[in-house]
Amino acid sequence: MGSALGLGSQYQADSTRARAVSPPRPVSSVEQDRFETLWSGRPPHVLLIEDDEGDAVLVEELMEDSGVEVRLGRARTLAHALAQLDAERPQCVLLDLHLPDAQGLDALNKVLAKTAEAAVVVLTGLSEEKAGLAAVAAGAQDYLVKGRLEADVFMRAIRYAMQRKQTELAAAALQTGRLRAEENARLERGLLPTPLLLDDTVSVCARYRPGRAQALLGGDFYDVVQTPDGATHAVVGDVSGHGPAEAALGVCLRVAWRAFVMAGARGQELLDLLEKILVAERSGPEIFATLVALTRPAGADRICVQRAGHPGFLIRSSEGVRLQAVDGGPALGIMPDWDSAWPVTEVPMEPSGAVMLFTDGLIEGRVGAGPVRLEEQGLLDIARHHTELPADAFVDALIHTAQSLAADWGGLADDVAVLHLEWNTSS
Known part of the structure; x- marks a missing residue:
């Protein structure tokens, strides 16, 4: 006035x-x-x-x-x-x-x-x-x-x-910026939660980095839950697109995943339920989500993995670092009218092994002089140079190196979510 x-x-x-x-x-x-x-x-x-x-x-x-x-x-x-x-x-x-x-x-x-x-x-x-x-x-x-x-x-x-x-x-404009910052904070609390752990048998290291052009968080999300039987459950996902609608959908899927896991949903049933939530809540039929979810039963020498249109993941062991790819199904929401199948694959794990899940923003940055992307193999090469680092330093080194390699192209364009889980058998 x-x-x-x-x-x-x-x-x-x-x-x-x-x-x-x-x-x-x-x-x-x-x-x-x-x-x-x-x-x-x-x-x-x-x-x-x-x-x-x-x-x-x-x-x-x-x-x-x-x-x-x-x-x-x-x-x-x-x-x-x-x-x-x-x-x-x-x-x-x-x-x-x-x-x-x-x-x-x-x-x-x-x-x-x-x-x-x-x-x-x-x-x-x-x-x-x-x-x-x-x-x-x-x-x-x-x-x-x-x-x-x-x-x-x-x-x-x-x-x-x-x-x-x-x-x-x-x-x-300042007031708008403050409101946007508050919205970001609310979305961040929903997308990037505090892991729900019942004991210290598993250590969690999580990172989130917004892409270079994002004013708001994108739809990347992660979560970790321990159930009363001692099993560890984890998920990393990515809703297509960017903006408040996609971030809100990511929050919805993350909360739904936690609720379904705690209610006992597993395997095919779990992803069927998540796809129903996505279809009901998305803003348009073009919106989809990718994810990778795993479960490690208490004391088991394996993890059970499901993949829905998502990249593979890294496994750290006494022998070094390897890239693990498993059979998967389509991204959630791509073919909701079909009976999509997301098989559960068992992957061997050392008692004190570690797993690193990530979204594709970490591997899709352009590197070098041409339009070449880092991809999963490039990330694995970086990881092998830092295999002796502890969890926090290992994750930070991978993100920093990927960012540096993409510097000539303005850095990583997409959001990056990383979740590193390490089990402690002495607990």
């Missing part, structure tokens, strides 16, 4: 000299520098909406007398002004409240609706101060009383109005 300190009242008492005897006032070098800083090198565009020719000439002369360069446009009716506002957005609008096709606040409201970025200054008559104050309350930046202004006061009013408008827009 505009300032209630209207310049019409603030400078009225100081501007009583007759217009005819007010000679052009030269602008000092200090003032000229100040104005040039304000205008940032290009004269501001001011649109005058005024049907009275005498008042229009008065405004033009005030601008000339001020010594400040301004690009002045003119519209004689509101309809003409709205058409001009469609073609070019001025920094300031000088609006007469009495036009042939609009009167009072109706004209102001239509101008404000057309251009939210311009500072609107209302022009009133000598007896219309209340109308000026009402216009400020309705959203104008200020009001000016015709015939009561000198050139310097007039240009100062325009300058202040523009500065106040820019401050308002900056404050609104």
